[in-house]
Amino acid sequence: xxxxxxxxxxxxxxxxxxxxxxxxxxxxxxxxxxxxxxxxxxxxxxxxxxxxxxxxxxxxxxxxxxxxxxxxxxxxxxxxxxxxxxxxxxxxxxxxxxxxxxxxxxxxxxxxxxxxxxxxxxxxxxxxxxxxxxxxx
Amino acid sequence: xxxxxxxxxxxxxxxxxxxxxxxxxxxxxxxxxxxxxxxxxxxxxxxxxxxxxxxxxxxxxxxxxxxxxxxxxxxxxxxxxxxxxxxxxxxxxxxxxxxxxxxxxxxxxxxxxxxxxxxxxxxxxxxxxxxxxxxxx
DNA sequence: TTCAATGCAAAGCTTTTGCATAAAG
DNA sequence: CTTTATGCAAAAGCTTTGCATTGAA
Numbered sequence: 095x096x097x098x099x100x101x102x103x104x105x106x107x108x109x110x111x112x113x114x115x116x117x118x119x120x121x122x123x124x125x126x127x128x129x130x131x132x133x134x135x136x137x138x139x140x141x142x143x144x145x146x147x148x149x150x151x152x153x154x155x156x157x158x159x160x161x162x163x164x165x166x167x168x169x170x171x172x173x174x175x176x177x178x179x180x181x182x183x184x185x186x187x188x189x190x191x192x193x194x195x196x197x198x199x200x201x202x203x204x205x206x207x208x209x210x211x212x213x214x215x216x217x218x219x220x221x222x223x224x225x226x227x228x229x230x231x
Numbered sequence: 232x233x234x235x236x237x238x239x240x241x242x243x244x245x246x247x248x249x250x251x252x253x254x255x256x257x258x259x260x261x262x263x264x265x266x267x268x269x270x271x272x273x274x275x276x277x278x279x280x281x282x283x284x285x286x287x288x289x290x291x292x293x294x295x296x297x298x299x300x301x302x303x304x305x306x307x308x309x310x311x312x313x314x315x316x317x318x319x320x321x322x323x324x325x326x327x328x329x330x331x332x333x334x335x336x337x338x339x340x341x342x343x344x345x346x347x348x349x350x351x352x353x354x355x356x357x358x359x360x361x362x363x364x365x366x367x368x
Numbered sequence: 369t370t371c372a373a374t375g376c377a378a379a380g381c382t383t384t385t386g387c388a389t390a391a392a393g
Numbered sequence: 394c395t396t397t398a399t400g401c402a403a404a405a406g407c408t409t410t411g412c413a414t415t416g417a418a
Contacts, residue, residue, distance in 0.1 A: 098372065099417095100372080101416080101417045101418075103372090103416075105374070122407080136375090139408090140373075143373080143374085143409090161295075164407080164408090178355075180348075189346060191340075195343070196336075203317065203328075203355070206332070209326060209360070210357050215357075216355045216356050218346075219348070219352040220347050220348040221346065222346055223345035223346070226346075226347050235397070236393080236396080238391080238397055239392075239393095240392075240398060242398075260381095273399090273400090275383095275400085276384085276385090276400060277398075279383065280398080299381085299382085301383090
C-alpha cells in the first residue's frame, strides 16, 4: 500500500490552493499554467506525482475523459461524490443518480458480480426525456 | 460530415474478421497481434484509421478505459446487446451485467429519472474481486 | 541524518499525421 | 483515371521513470 510519509512542501500547498480556488476539474497542464500565472512555479512532474499520491491517499479524484488529458479535482469537493452520473447523448444533460435504488445497485454489483464500483469513473449514457421525444417524432 | 466512399479492401475485411471471431472488446494492439498470428499483416496505422472510419459510420463502438488503450467492438455483435457492462479498471476484465436486477435498473432510470438508457454505450467501471483484494494488501 | 519531494531530461505508450505508393471503383 | 486506402516513419500528446539534488522532519 501507501506506507510512506507525506511531507508538507510548498509545491503541494500551491497545488491544493490552485485546485481549491477553481471549482472545476483541472488537467495537469491547466494546474501548471495557473501555478505559473500566480508566480508559483512547480514542475509538471511534481504535479503528476503529487496528484497521484493524493489520489492514492483519497485526497483527489482522477477522471478520464474520452479524449485528451485526465482531469483531477479535490475529493473534499462533495458536489459529485458517491454517486454515478447519467448523461444525455444528444443534448449533454447531466443527471446525478443519487438515490436509494442506485445505492442498492452498487450493493448488488458488489454482492452478485464481485465488483466494487468506482462511481466517480462511471457515467451511464442514454437519452433524456426531451431528446427521447424529439427523436421519436 | 463523412461523405467519402468506403472501398472494400483486404485489410478492412481482415479486421472485421478478427473482431467478429473474438467476442470481446479489443485494443488496436490486440487486433494487430491477432492479425499477424493469423498470417494477415495489417499496419497499425491502418487499424486505427479503419476503426475510426467504421466508428463514424456506426459499425464499431469505441470505449475508453480509465487507463491504457481504447477498446473497440463491432456494433452488430449481438452478444453484448441489451445489457450494460462492467469493466475492471486494473486488469480489464469485462463482465456482462445481464441480470434481472440490472433490467430493473433500466426501468428505474426510465421511470424515476426520465432517461432511456443506451446500454450499448454504457460501461460501468470498478475493480473486480481479485484486483480489489490485491490492491488492499 | 534520513527519507520523501523536486525537477530536469529522457523514455514510454497510445494515437495522429505526412507522404509516397498501391489498390479499388 | 480518380479517389480512397495503405504503411512506414515521424510527430504529437499525455504520463512515467531515472537520477542527482533539495528540503522536510
